[in-house]
Amino acid sequence: MYPPRFRYEAPQTIDEAIQLLSEGGGDAKILAGGQSLIPLLKLRFASPPLLVDINEIPGLDHLDFAADGSIRIGALCRHAALERSEELRVRQPTMAAAAGLVADPIVRNRGTFVGSLCHADPQGDWAAVMVALGGSLVAQGPNGRRSIPVKDLVHGPFQNALTHNEIGVEATVPAPQGTPLGGYLKLERRIGDFATVAVAASVDIEGGAVSRAGIGLVAVGSKTMDASDAAASLVGGPLTPESISSAADLAAEVAKPRSDHRGSADYKKHIVRTFVTRILTRVSSSLEKAA
Amino acid sequence: MTSLFEEITPEASGDVPTRKITISINGEQRSANVEPRLLLAHLIRQGFKLTGTHTGCDTTNCGACTVLLDGEPVKSCTMLAVQANGHEVTTVEGLAGPSELHPIQEGFKDEHGLQCGFCTPGMMLTAKALLDRNPDPTEEDVRWALAGNLCRCTGYQNIVKAVLWAGDKLRGEADGGEES
Incomplete structure (x- = not known):
């Protein structure tokens, strides 16, 4: 399959790239890792007249850990860089848990974290992780x-x-409010398939209690779902079987899955409940072990 | 599709904009005038006539088109040829020496790591990147690394064995192709 014809530009600076996008007037697309965009071009789901390839712009592939625990991920930081980062495992276990589950290992060498956020696929992994962590995208125009x-x-x-x-x-x-803990679980029919359901759950623990929590859900709605009520119910107390079970029920209520070839809506809600319970129970037992 | 390779036509035909790119492919500098929409897989196969790189699913699933870009496996059907400009590409043709197979190729032969052979070039290049990074992988490491390469024949068992065999050989531990 061949992509449709397009004008191709590979600017050297962000300013040039923004200038090109302005000229493109809404029809231009940014090419970063290309692991979603190029298949879309080949399948002719997208035929932008202008592609602005940002891969030649220096200084965008960073993965920086600040002393306060906050993390910055550049637009050209590939999934594989996150997967291989030892520091990420210590600093932000929820992200580290997801890094090796995005697409497949070869796609992870090209695909980018920021590109995944911007692509806004309801079945994308990183947006749910960022919802759980309270993360942000920095946009330059x-x-x-x-x-x-x-x-x-x-x-x-x-x-x-x-x-x-x-x-x-x-x-x-953002910097965690205590010890950052959490996880990411994904049910997929095979590696590289879209998620049937995935859950990102993150909790910061301070003095034995949850100081901040976030839960993001994948593939159970028309966009990444924010189970904010479930997360809020955890804050202020310790993780107990009761608090975990109640948060899992609240998260399942937020899920609005559709029955399809990957499973029934009821089944997917059940998986949401199970994954929230499983991630938080693991966190809770790791805390008990450490105590 | 207007394929404007140097081998076919030296110059672009007027209205189709092309770019001149230069790629180091298996250590050799090759140039081509290509349309930006040309995929790397097609440049390699039809432009450079290196048909060891296969296109299987053409939808970023199967990994048959895997090549190494600066040493890392990428799906060449999911990358534009212009994006490889100035980079090093290794295809399956770049594995063997002048008179002997690469240990990974030997491993696939010895351990029967292929049946129809369609997925094999991609499998071997992914395996090479794994062994370059991790010379002594566990079976789990191998299975994890090969998760983006699909095989419809073997059930993977012998592919995993072949990669472990190659790892042993490269570390100087293989013993004439015996089970390791």
């Missing part, structure tokens, strides 16, 4: 930079809040 919380970035299936001449240049994960 002609008028400078702005930070958009990922929970507000994703509007619907493949729709994001960026204007046509903004580029997601970086993602930021």
Whole structure:
């Protein structure tokens, strides 16, 4: 299959890229890892007249850990870099748990974290992780930079809040409020398939109690789902079998899955409940072991 | 599709914009004038006539088109040829020496790591990147690394054995192709 014809530009700076996007007037697409865009071009689901390849722009592939525990991920940081980062496992276990479950190992060598956020696929892994962590996307346009919380970035299936001449240049994960714990579980028929259901659950623990929590759900709605009530129910107390069970029920209520070839809606809700319980129970037992 | 390779036509035909790219492929510098929409897999197969790189599913699932880009496996059907400009590409043709097979190829032969052979070039290149990074992988490491390459014949068992065999051989532990 051949992609449709397009004008191809590979600018050397972000400013040039923004200029090109402005010229493109809403029809241009940014090419980063290309692991979703190129298949879409080949299948002719997309035929943008202009592709702005940002791979030649230096200084966008960073994965930086600040002293306060916050993390910055550049627009050209590939999934594989996150998967191989020893520091990520210590600093942010929820992200580390997801890094090796995105697509397949070969796709992870090209695909980018920020690209996955901007692509806004309801079955994408990273947006749910960022919803759970309270992370943001930094968008740069002609008028400078702005930070958009990922929970507000994703509007619907493949729709994001960026204007046509903004580029997601970086993602930021805020500093944890205590010890960052959590996990990511994904049910897929085989590696590389879209998720049947996946759950990202993150909790920061301070003095034995949950100081901050977040739960993001994958593939159970028309966009990444934020189980904010479930997460809020955990804050302020310790993780107990009762608090975990109640949060799992609340998360399952938020899920609005559809029955399809991957499973029935009831089954998918059941998986949400199971995954929330499983992640939080693992966190709770790791805390008991450490105590 | 207008395929504007140097081998076919030296110059672009007027209205179709092309770019001149230069790629180091298996250590040799090759140039081509290509349309930006040309996929790397098609440049390799039809432009450079290196048909060891296979296109299987053409939808980023199967990994038959896997090549190494600066040493890392990528699906060449999911990358534009222009994006490889200035980079090093290794295809299956770049594995063997002038007179002997690469240990990974030997391993696939010795352990019967293929039946129809369609997925094999991609499997071997993914295996090479694994063994370059992790010379002594466990079976689990091998299975994890090969998860993006699909095989419809073997059930993977002998492919995993072949990669472990090659790892042993490369570390100087193989013993004439005996079970390791």
